[in-house]
Amino acid sequence: MHWQKFSRWQRLAMIAVIAGLAGGVVRVAIGSDHQDTPEVELNPKMDMTEVYAFPGTGTDRIALVMNSRAFLTPAQSPTASFDQDLLYQFKIDNDGDAVEDKVIQVVFSGTGANQKVKVYGPLDPPVVGSMMNTLADATPVVSGPINTVLGNANGIQVFAGPRDDPFFIDLEAAFCILPDRRPVTGALSAPCQLGTGAAFRAPGAAQNYVNGFNVLSLVIELPEARLTAGGTSKLGIWGTISR
Amino acid sequence: MSMNPSNRLRRWALVPAVLGLALVAAGCSDDNGNGGSGPTQTRAYNQVQRLGNPLVSEVLLSKRSHATHGASSPSDDATLIAGEALGFLTGPGSVANRDPGYAAVLGGALIPDMLIVQTDKDPATAGWLTWLNLAPFSNGYGGRKLTDDVVDLALLAVFGDPFGADPTHTTPSLTTDNVANDSQFLTAFPYVGVPN
Numbered sequence A: 001m002h003w004q005k006f007s008r009w010q011r012l013a014m015i016a017v018i019a020g021l022a023g024g025v026v027r028v029a030i031g032s033d034h035q036d037t038p039e040v041e042l043n044p045k046m047d048m049t050e051v052y053a054f055p056g057t058g059t060d061r062i063a064l065v066m067n068s069r070a071f072l073t074p075a076q077s078p079t080a081s082f083d084q085d086l087l088y089q090f091k092i093d094n095d096g097d098a099v100e101d102k103v104i105q106v107v108f109s110g111t112g113a114n115q116k117v118k119v120y121g122p123l124d125p126p127v128v129g130s131m132m133n134t135l136a137d138a139t140p141v142v143s144g145p146i147n148t149v150l151g152n153a154n155g156i157q158v159f160a161g162p163r164d165d166p167f168f169i170d171l172e173a174a175f176c177i178l179p180d181r182r183p184v185t186g187a188l189s190a191p192c193q194l195g196t197g198a199a200f201r202a203p204g205a206a207q208n209y210v211n212g213f214n215v216l217s218l219v220i221e222l223p224e225a226r227l228t229a230g231g232t233s234k235l236g237i238w239g240t241i242s243r
Numbered sequence B: 001m002s003m004n005p006s007n008r009l010r011r012w013a014l015v016p017a018v019l020g021l022a023l024v025a026a027g028c029s030d031d032n033g034n035g036g037s038g039p040t041q042t043r044a045y046n047q048v049q050r051l052g053n054p055l056v057s058e059v060l061l062s063k064r065s066h067a068t069h070g071a072s073s074p075s076d077d078a079t080l081i082a083g084e085a086l087g088f089l090t091g092p093g094s095v096a097n098r099d100p101g102y103a104a105v106l107g108g109a110l111i112p113d114m115l116i117v118q119t120d121k122d123p124a125t126a127g128w129l130t131w132l133n134l135a136p137f138s139n140g141y142g143g144r145k146l147t148d149d150v151v152d153l154a155l156l157a158v159f160g161d162p163f164g165a166d167p168t169h170t171t172p173s174l175t176t177d178n179v180a181n182d183s184q185f186l187t188a189f190p191y192v193g194v195p196n
Helices: A008-031 A038-042 A171-177 B005-030 B056-060 B063-070 B074-080 B082-089 B100-110 B150-159
Strands: A048-055 A061-072 A087-093 A102-109 A116-123 A142-145 A157-164 A214-223 A234-242 B047-051 B115-118
Touching: A048 A234, A048 B047, A048 B115, A061 A087, A061 A234, A102 A214, A116 A157, A142 A157, B047 B063, B056 B063, B056 B082, B074 B082, B082 B100
Parallel strands: none
Antiparallel strands: A048 A061, A061 A214, A087 A102, A087 A234, A102 A116, A116 A142, A157 A214, A234 B047, A234 B115
């Protein structure tokens, strides 16, 4: 292509088009800094990482843990807090129909290390199912600042705040084996760099990708009887985050 | 006083707009039932994330289905996700290529997607999937401990043969990721290790 063949106006128009294309590329790159679903892209605090349930301290007590905010760095952690516009819930089925019979509802107010947590329940769900859930019109059973052990060791005990992420996995290798599960951007989004094919790395070469990262932990311990009441001793437990 | 036709038209056009605003305002002041405005305890929340068993959504469902899993309930699983999860485990084009009978056993353990806890069983037996009455498990407490290597157990269940039920359809190179827990857990509440 010979530049001189074009008039001055044609040349200016071509420069404008090229500049516009370049601008578009830059905007796309900035706008695609996310990990998972569109909802999590909007707010990483919605990103629930794991749920745990295990025997607590003392007879017939159970501890429930819900972690969120994946890959919180040590630098981000001292001022990290939960999202005060979200509703965090443990849902418990105690009669085997996979529908919640009890819920524990948790909300937060304020931001940063001075944030306050309020815990409601366990109580009958004000609304059953995943949509249009409401917070119980009740008095919180436990409330107070995050980063503090709250409540009563014989009743309901609560802790909310940044903790070491207990999860461990060679995520780089996992994404080599199941490439469609990769995030869209960031270090983990690149095609497999390991040269291992569809296999895990050998002991010693394998790396725990989660090592060194924190999460926001919500830990609640209570008597098992508070969850089995009105049902059986067999529980189905799951965590939810709603906005 | 005279008005040209286009000005008159604009003034009349304002009437429905003002009426519309008034109706919207009336609706706003009424919709939380206490006559106030702004957020109250009656605001409604829609679910965006859900987690019961570890790795069910992450491994068995393709990424495009994660939002569906996140916005639905365990009681929806048979309808919404069981087909895709089973398709990962068995049948033509499946990733794991398992015997259909074995895939059904595994599906029954994981779906509906809830962490099963049997509070009347010995707490010493607690751990992910120990509630199953299927060797090497024996009808235990279940749940999930902070120390559980759920990645290895999930990989073993999907690609190995922990139950001795389907020895011919395994993929031994995929049954462990060869990493171990690095966290220092507390023996007392809140158990989860202090932040890095």
